[in-house]
Amino acid sequence: MMTRLTVAGLALVLGGALAIAACSPLRTFDAVMPKDGSSRKVAGDVAYGEGPRRMLDIYAPVDRASGGKLPIIVFFYGGSWADGTREGYHFAGRALAGQGFLTIVPDYRLVPEVRFPGFLQDCAAAVHWARAHAAQYGGDPDRIVLVGHSAGAYNAAMLALDPQWLGADRAAVRGFAGLAGPYDFLPLKGDVVERTFGAWPRADETQPIHYASASSPPTLLLHGGEDGTVWPKNSINLSRRLKAAGTESELRVYPKTGHVGIVTGLAKPFRGDVPVLKDIAAFAHRVTAK
Template sequence: MTMRLGQRIGQALLAALATAGCSPLRTFDALVPKDGGTMRIAADLPYGADPRQRLDVYAPRRPGASPLATIVFFYGGSWSSGTRRGYGFAARALASRGFVVVVPDYRLVPAVRFPAFLADCAASVRWARANVARYGGDRARIVLVGHSAGAYNAAMLALDPQWLGDARGAVRGFVGLAGPYDFLPLEGPITTATFGAWPVPEETQPIRFAGAGDPPALLLSGAEDRTVLPRNGRALGHVLQAAGVPVEVREYPRLGHVGMVTALARPLRGKAPVLADIAAFAHRVTQGAPASSRPPAARP
């Protein structure tokens, strides 16, 4: 497949997804070319008893002798849709940059409301902390990455200590792609259905928990995003910076909400350096951190 043909396919799929919404992306994932030298090394691993509490693990085919830094990737979908099986393209893209990547499912609205899906995401990170060494990942160097609702989930785990407890010490950084971090009052049907029953609305907002001691953050947005306005990233970035937390805020021109995650796919990487920026940040925040002393066990 030539690059030009790949770009045409990717652009056509992006146009369809922009009409249909950002999740699920299974058709997109099935059709776009994947990064070579990577593989899904484990599938359907349970981190809880519910059928939605399952995850997949991706890695380079030849990871080397030392454990690789771990990325836990949370997909979006308005907290009401999505499947990890639509994000193999994103996981393989990140794995191609030298990471072990964990992609969990989590329970969705209307089966649950806030904060049940956060409890699931936290459980998946604790699973990574306890088990990722078996798959070549470093349990002491974890970066949380999420898109849209997944960026919200990642932000809450990174900023509010209640969710991860002692495991939060392994989180070396947080990357949010088009994330909602400051969206009160609850006005739309999505946020009302997801968060409206919680008695203290302020407790649903990531920006409320931002403060000194939080892990470094990379907040990425598309300048053309009309679903989650880029002001969310600017607002959270301002609070983190004021608290002395290392933070980078970037907005990509000509990129919308769906484009923030599809730019990770090979045919669309020319639209914005989303993958390069995530990889550079994740390597930087994990390189100075002490690696786990446990060598990776043989893979099944």
């Protein structure tokens, strides 16, 4: 059995490497993490569109009320829009499913295959798929919460806040929970954002904060106080804008938590370090109970 010290040491090494790589895939971390026994993977490699990057995995609680439909979480991972795979996030899918949700983790096309808004088109297609098909796996298509980390939080925010992406299916989105997301990063500076968004002629249209309005769903914004990859002001600014528009927005900044630590906090050995899983679950159950 892996000791706490061994796991912590691995997380420290991985955390440094992942921060340097702007949150690259967590495959090694995922491989050694103990998974929640209260949940399981119920389907894998499910196509929601054409091509290898348009596939998803589905997780569900082991025990649930007979005939009852579960609220749905669609989780988008990060990786600077240029890296990442759902295969590195079994720990996240199992963690969220263990809290009583049908959890869907999709891949999406990455830079340089696509630039903005190509990855958002894929993420929207994954949500449309969930709306149309999740009932087959025990999910309630009328109760969806979008969750994401880093670039994935950006993707989830854009789907939640900008009505163009989900159309009529946006009505099923009961809430959005973002972990360390970039929501307000103009002017575009740095190779990552210039490569991803620089070709779009109207920069303000790339910013989630631009779409905050009274029609936005309830939002939970979580950020690490020591995040040097995506500054906490992104969550602070978006929360202020949403509240000013009259929309419910909760903001929690965890002290002594960095960009990677906020997502690895979903893993079993680290839930005592940062209550990210508890906070997401409480929020998602509350907004889907309405």
